[in-house]
Amino acid sequence: xxxxxxxxxxxxxxxxxxxxxxxxxxxxxxxxxxxxxxxxxxxxxxxxxxxxxxxxxxxxxxxxxxxxxxxxxxxxxxxxxxxxxxxxxxxxxxxxxxxxxxxxxxxxxxxxxxxxxxxxxxxxxxxxxxxxxxxxxxxxxxxxxxxxxxxxxxxxxxxxxxxxxxxxxxxxxxxxxxxxxxxxxxxxxxxxxxxxxxxxxxxxxxxxxxxxxxxxxxxxxxxxxxxxxxxxxxxxxxxxxxxxxxxxxxxxxxxxxxxxxxxxxxxxxxxxxxxxxxxxxxxxxxxxxxxxxxxxxxxxxxxxxxxxxxxxxxxxxxxxxxxxxxxxxxxxxxxxxxxxxxxxxxxxxxxxxxxxxxxxxxxxxxxxxxxxxxxxxxxxxxxxx
Amino acid sequence: xxxxxxxxxxxxxxxxxxxxxxxxxxxxxxxxxxxxxxxxxxxxxxxxxxxxxxxxxxxxxxxxxxxxxxxxxxxxxxxxxxxxxxxxxxxxxxxxxxxxxxxxxxxxxxxxxxxxxxxxxxxxxxxxxxxxxxxxxxxxxxxxxxxxxxxxxxxxxxxxxxxxxxxxxxxxxxxxxxxxxxxxxxxxxxxxxxxxxxxxxxxxxxxxxxxxxxxxxxxxxxxxxxxxxxxxxxxxxxxxxxxxxxxxxxxxxxxxxxxxxxxxxxxxxxxxxxxxxxxxxxxxxxxxxxxxxxxxxxxxxxxxxxxxxxxxxxxxxxxxxxxxxxxxxxx
Numbered sequence: 224x225x226x227x228x229x230x231x232x233x234x235x236x237x238x239x240x241x242x243x244x245x246x247x248x249x250x251x252x253x254x255x256x257x258x259x260x261x262x263x264x265x266x267x268x269x270x271x272x273x274x275x276x277x278x279x280x281x282x283x284x285x286x287x288x289x290x291x292x293x294x295x296x297x298x299x300x301x302x303x304x305x306x307x308x309x310x311x312x313x314x315x316x317x318x319x320x321x322x323x324x325x326x327x328x329x330x331x332x333x334x335x336x337x338x339x340x341x342x343x344x345x346x347x348x349x350x351x352x353x354x355x356x357x358x359x360x361x362x363x364x365x366x367x368x369x370x371x372x373x374x375x376x377x378x379x380x381x382x383x384x385x386x387x388x389x390x391x392x393x394x395x396x397x398x399x400x401x402x403x404x405x406x407x408x409x410x411x412x413x414x415x416x417x418x419x420x421x422x423x424x425x426x427x428x429x430x431x432x433x434x435x436x437x438x439x440x441x442x443x444x445x446x447x448x449x450x451x452x453x454x455x456x457x458x459x460x461x462x463x464x465x466x467x468x469x470x471x472x473x474x475x476x477x478x479x480x481x482x483x484x485x486x487x488x489x490x491x492x493x494x495x496x497x498x499x500x501x502x503x504x505x506x507x508x509x510x511x512x513x514x515x516x517x518x519x520x521x522x523x524x525x526x527x528x529x530x531x532x533x534x535x536x537x538x539x540x541x542x543x544x545x546x547x548x549x550x551x552x553x554x555x556x557x558x559x560x561x562x563x564x565x566x567x568x569x570x571x572x573x574x575x576x577x578x579x580x581x582x583x584x585x586x587x588x589x590x591x592x593x594x595x596x597x598x599x600x601x602x603x604x605x606x607x608x
Numbered sequence: 609x610x611x612x613x614x615x616x617x618x619x620x621x622x623x624x625x626x627x628x629x630x631x632x633x634x635x636x637x638x639x640x641x642x643x644x645x646x647x648x649x650x651x652x653x654x655x656x657x658x659x660x661x662x663x664x665x666x667x668x669x670x671x672x673x674x675x676x677x678x679x680x681x682x683x684x685x686x687x688x689x690x691x692x693x694x695x696x697x698x699x700x701x702x703x704x705x706x707x708x709x710x711x712x713x714x715x716x717x718x719x720x721x722x723x724x725x726x727x728x729x730x731x732x733x734x735x736x737x738x739x740x741x742x743x744x745x746x747x748x749x750x751x752x753x754x755x756x757x758x759x760x761x762x763x764x765x766x767x768x769x770x771x772x773x774x775x776x777x778x779x780x781x782x783x784x785x786x787x788x789x790x791x792x793x794x795x796x797x798x799x800x801x802x803x804x805x806x807x808x809x810x811x812x813x814x815x816x817x818x819x820x821x822x823x824x825x826x827x828x829x830x831x832x833x834x835x836x837x838x839x840x841x842x843x844x845x846x847x848x849x850x851x852x853x854x855x856x857x858x859x860x861x862x863x864x865x866x867x868x869x870x871x872x873x874x875x876x877x878x879x880x881x882x883x884x885x886x887x888x889x890x891x892x893x894x895x896x897x898x899x900x901x902x903x904x905x906x907x908x909x910x911x912x913x914x915x916x917x918x919x920x921x922x923x924x925x926x927x928x929x930x931x932x933x934x935x936x937x938x939x
Contacts, residue, residue, distance in 0.1 A: 439622075442623075443623050443626050443627065445865070445866075445869070446623065446865065446868075446869060446914055446915060446918060447627065447869060447911055447914065448868075448869040448870075448872035448873040448876070448910050448911070448914055449869065449873055450873035450874075450876055450877055451872075451873065451876050451891060451906070451907055451910050452630075452634070452907065454876070454891065454892065454895055455631075455634045455895060455903060455907055456634060456637070458638075458895035458896065458898065458903070459634060459637035459638045461638075537755075541757050544757065545757060545759060545877055548759060548877075549877065549880060549892055550896065551892075551895060551896070564760075567763060568881070570763075570766050570767070570770060573763065573766070573767050573770075574767060574770045574771060577767065580763060580764070580767065583760050583763075583764075586757065586760070587755050587756055587757075587760070590755045590757075591751065591752075591755040594751070594754065594755060
């Protein structure tokens with residue numbers, strides 16, 4: 224016990240902030256980062272959500288250039304190829320590398336079963352062309368063009384996902400359908416976002432009887448089964464409306480019942496925030512309620528709202544798909560994934576031609592991607608995570 | 609408790625009144641009234657319409673009166689159990705419906721039970737074994753269940769049943785029992801067919817329920833009293849059963865508020881796809897033919913089903929939790 228009594232003294236000069244800097248373990252960049260950057264960094268750690276973001280960016284980019292991506296036009300009919308199964312893409316012919324190509328298809332009508340039977344004719348080879356000219360189209364209805372990313376070989380066909388009952392290419396129809404299905408959700412959520420902010424904001428800011436009415440309305444709307452109501456409302460859309468009007472009518476109907484969750488979130492946040500000093504200060508300076516709500520209060524939790532609307536989009540997409548599937552939503556010639564799936568309602572047809580169920584895949588993928596993205600965003604905007 | 613009950617009943621009555629106004633507005637939305645649609649349809653088929661029939665129907669439903677009066681005629685009719693007249697079937701709605709409403713209630717109740725019975729053990733398992741392989745696996749299945757719309761799931765099941773077994777799994781009973789009076793054999797047949805639609809409708813709800821129960825239970829498991837209990841030497845099973853599970857159970861039961869509308873919605877579309885003899889397909893066809901009286905009755909029935917279901921669950925919650933019954937149900 225020789226050491227007893229000795230007292231260790233460090234010679235190094237005392238630095239009062241060194242401990243703090245070392246203890247926090249946070250880099251300079253982190254400490255100086257803006258709120259947006261912090262959210263972005265946290266979001267990137269969420270690998271699945273990050274991947275989902277790219278899936279969605281890719282999908283939304285694709286609907287901008289649908290005409291170019293689709294090998295055929297939406298309504299191009301190939302009457303010789305009705306209910307043709309997906310064509311196989313081959314790379315080798317007789318051991319020889321040719322590059323991606325498809326064989327020619329021979330179709331015969333079996334007079335006994337009245338079914339069309341297709342067989343590959345391996346003597347005819349149609350190499351797939353890229354950046355080529357095919358069906359002419361009007362890009363966004365603005366200018367004429369006929370450029371496509373992929374086209375069938377000269378004189379051949381290219382139905383990668385088969386054809387439907389009128390001999391239209393499923394892949395092209397699926398791509399065009401995305402244009403409607405993916406935007407219905409966005410516009411619907413935009414509208415319900417507006418309604419939710421307005422009603423939730425008014426209820427939360429003023430409280431009292433206004434709050435009471437909005438609260439009861441939310442409770443009643445939330446306790447109703449939405450799908451039957453949506454069905455009734457879409458069935459009430461006039462039959463004579465143009466497809467575009469029906470499309471907007473549908474988005475409005477989806478928004479009419481979809482705002483409640485958001486309004487509830489906005490209300491509860493505003494109830495707490497309106498007691499804050501900065502809000503009282505704004506009131507004392509004579510700002511009007513509309514200005515206080517939109518300039519001083521809402522920006523406080525905008526990122527949360529964005530995360531929650533991301534989670535609201537897939538339910539809108541599903542609602543449109545369900546309604547169109549039942550034949551109550553959009554109707555041909557407008558083509559959405561739900562309209563395409565309506566063909567699959569007939570189970571006998573599905574059993575014979577299973578590829579008409581394919582529009583299911585983009586629906587499920589999009590909905591999953593939005594769910595992942597929303598989850599990731601929600602975690603990212605939460606500063607406590 | 610009585611105060612709470614009265615409170616809830618009054619709320620329910622008001623809710624139903626508001627809903628009936630909503631439904632009536634929806635019925636009135638299509639241009640023209642039921643009769644003009646009906647007459648136009650008959651004339652399109654080249655038939656003439658008897659004048660006294662039109663007059664009878666007009667008087668019966670007071671279609672010559674103002675909208676407000678019409679609403680009261682319709683609403684009081686509903687209160688007396690008079691569901692209106694279906695033009696599509698040319699019969700009073702009550703006769704058209706038959707046992708569809710009963711089968712709807714059966715289907716929805718069975719689905720709710722399915723959701724609770726399946727979600728409870730899985731939710732507890734995934735929370736207790738967080739980040740285990742089983743947790744990841746079940747969570748992934750749950751996510752798929754959430755993302756796959758139930759009518760697509762129904763289609764897939766119908767397709768595989770057709771391809772693998774060559775049978776149709778649609779319907780809710782064997783064909784020989786359709787339109788037959790109820791018997792033991794019929795009830796048995798219904799039970800045999802019930803599980804497919806119950807599974808299809810319940811999947812999404814179950815997935816959501818598992819997620820929420822898992823999150824609630826995880827929150828509870830992190831609390832101090834769990835550590836205390838463990839330090840005292842309680843066995844893991846007893847520790848779980850005695851405290852955190854009971855705390856997490858409350859929101860689990862209260863969740864019926866979001867579960868029930870979802871299940872009723874799902875049952876409508878799945879019934880249409882699988883052609884079940886419930887109210888769903890008939891609601892769809894009545895909407896397509898704009899037989900609005902029939903559609904209105906069904907809408908009202910579905911809303912009633914949800915509201916009454918919630919009332920029952922709220923009463924149960926009140927029994928379970930004194931905090932709820934003492935504050936008059938303000939959650």
